Amino acid sequence: MINTENNFNSxxxxDTLYQGINSFQWQELFDIVEKKGFSAKRHALFTGQKINQSENRAVLHTALRNLSGSPVLVDDQDIMPAIQSVWRQIEQCCNKFVGITDIIHIGIGGSDFGPRLVCDALWTDDSLTKTPVNVHFLSNIDSADLARTLARAKPQSTRVIIVSKTFTTLETMQNAQSVIKWLTEAKLTKTxxxxxxxxxxxxxxxALTFGVKDENILPFWDWVGGxxxxxxxxxxxxxxxxxxxAFKKFLAGAHAMDQHFLNAPIEQNQPIALALxxxxxxxxxxxxxxxxIPYAQSLNLFPTWLQQLEMESNGKTHGLDQKPVEISSVCIFxxxxxxxxxSYFQMLHQGTQVVPVDFIAVKAPLSDLPCAQEHHRQLIANCLAQSQALAKGFQHPTDQNQSYSGHRPNTLIWLDKLDAYNLGALMALYEHRxxxxxVLYGVNSFDQPGVELGKKLAKPIDQALAxxxxxELLEVFDDITKSRIQWFNQP
Known part of the structure; x- marks a missing residue:
């Protein structure tokens, strides 16, 4: 049984005690894991085997935080020297971005959610020496997002980071072109x-063709999913x-969780427990x-990051064997x-659908205000009370509208404090989950073919709108889409 007393160096x-699973039921679950060939698949994940079968790729985000530097092989080549070279590039950027007021980070999906979450979460960590630079995340192709970003930045002292694995992502490249136009209008030269x-x-x-200088390109690789x-x-x-x-501490926390996931016995393994x-x-x-539900305002974006991680990875109708699967990803909110x-806790407590909950709480207060201890005590009291109420419920003797059924499963995840190290561990915990x-669903968690069809269909629609x-451009569409295009193009 996984609980707060048994974390095996994590x-x-x-704490899964409110999941209502007894020792016999846990053992049944552990048996399922083993029957799925979990140990071999975990080994394949960490050793560079091409477990992303549809794209014939290894999956080695764990190598990106392998601070030990021990060799990690892909096609018999150690990838750690290349990763360490990028670490040096990142450090060099930190040293030369002096006098810069603004950074515009242009990306979408995996190129946006992760760094946006981390930058939002770490602002409360007073142990960090924060630079005065303003970091702006630009993702949506909606021009309102662009306008809001440009209104806050100073073109003469801005640096622009364009993040796209393929460097062809429509939203990212359109936003990049528009930012360059803004810089041009501010009288900056091409050089x-x-x-x-x-x-x-x-x-x-x-990237070189686009106009980025060779020394300003930081690579990542096809064995890193967005x-x-x-x-x-x-x-x-x-x-x-x-x-x-701070970035290295973030990597170190994730690496510590990697080691826990890799080495902890199945009965004490936190990612396995969350998955089961x-x-x-x-x-x-x-x-x-x-x-x-993170009981920390600084983690407000955590569910948004997790939505992509879980639903883009495991939202599949067919498995690795090409056969329909019985279940796959739930909807994360x-x-x-x-x-x-x-907001929605009324439904969680008394709705007809039982929705399991993961509560995330931080032991240390998240500010140094004089009232911080009092606020934090009340915050944690609410977290523990909601967890108890979901699990235990309450039966009113006469009024069913005042009754709570209970038996609503939930887990509590504790962080000692919200810093770069623990945030890295938390994010890696859910990656491994x-x-x-x-593995349990029998799907490939590392491709995302479901996002491609809409992107493909958008191109002829955009041409018809333009x-x-x-x-003649309308003839390829069904009647409903055709009528919608015609409505939009009406004067």
Whole structure:
């Protein structure tokens, strides 16, 4: 049984006692894991085997935080020297971004969610020496996002980081072109603009063609999935805002969780426990959703990051064997407590669907205000009370509307404090949970073919929207889409 007394060298504490699983039931779950060939698949993950079968790629985000530097092989080549070279590039950027007021980080999906979350979460860590630079994350192709970003930045003292694995991502490249136009309108020369552009990409040649100088390109590799990429040069804004040492502590926390996941016995393994509790709730209760509730305002973006990680990884209808799967990813939602208590907790407590909950709490207060201890005590009291109420319920003697059924499973995850190290461990914990769930579902957690169809269909629609007088462009669409295009193009 996994609880706060049994963490096997993990930086975190995982308490599953309100899941209502007894020792016999835990053993049944552990047996399922072993029957799925989990140990061999975990070994394959860490040793560079090409477990992303559809794309014939290794999956080695764990190598990105391998601070020990021990060799990690892909196709018989040690990839650690290349990773260490990027670490040196990140540190060099931290040393030369002096006098800069603004950094515009342009990316979307995995190129945005991770670094945005970390930069948002670490602002409360007073142990970090924060640089005065303002980091702006630009992701949405909606021009309102662009306008808000440009209104806050100073073109003469801005650096632009363009993050795209392929360097062809539509939203990212359109935003990049618009930022360059803004810089041009601010009277910067072509040479000046080239000097302030940086790229994080696996497609170096495309970045060079775009106009990024060779020394300003930070690579990452095809064995890094976008939603697992915050540990790579994609995390450059973290280092620029909080310092390279803070970035290394972030990597160190994740590496510590990697070692726990790799070495802890299955009965004491936290990512496995998180995966098994959700898997059991899907099988036994038909759960279709899970709420992730961090009782820390600084982690408000954590559920958003996790949505992509889990649903893009495991939201599949067919498995590795090409056959339909019985279950796959739940719908992930959540926001910071205590705000969430005044939003959807009514449904969590008394709704007809049982939604399992993961509570995340931090032992240390998240500010140094004189009232911080009092606020934090009340925050934690609310967290523990909600967990208890979901599990235990309450039966009113006469009024069913005042009754709570209880038996609503939930887990509590404790962090000693919210710093770079523990945040890295927390994010790695859920990365490994996603991997474990993929093993249980029998799916490939490292491709995302479901996102491609809509992107493919958007191109001819965009062409039709841009050329309203060309009726022939409408002929390829179904009647509903055709009518929508015509409505949009009406004067």
């Amino acid at each position: 930086p975190l504490y995982v 000046q603009i080239s000097n302030l552009l940086y790229a994080v990409t696996a497609n170096t040649s495309e 939603r697992f990429s915050v540990w790579s040069a994609v995390g450059l804004p973290i280092a620029l805002k909080f310092g390279f040492e 509790t959700l898997f059991r709730n899907q099988l036994k209760r038909g759960s279709k959703a899970q709420a992730i 959540g926001s910071a407590g205590t705000n969430s208590q005044h 996603t991997f474990c769930l993929g 050329n309203p007088a060309d009726a």
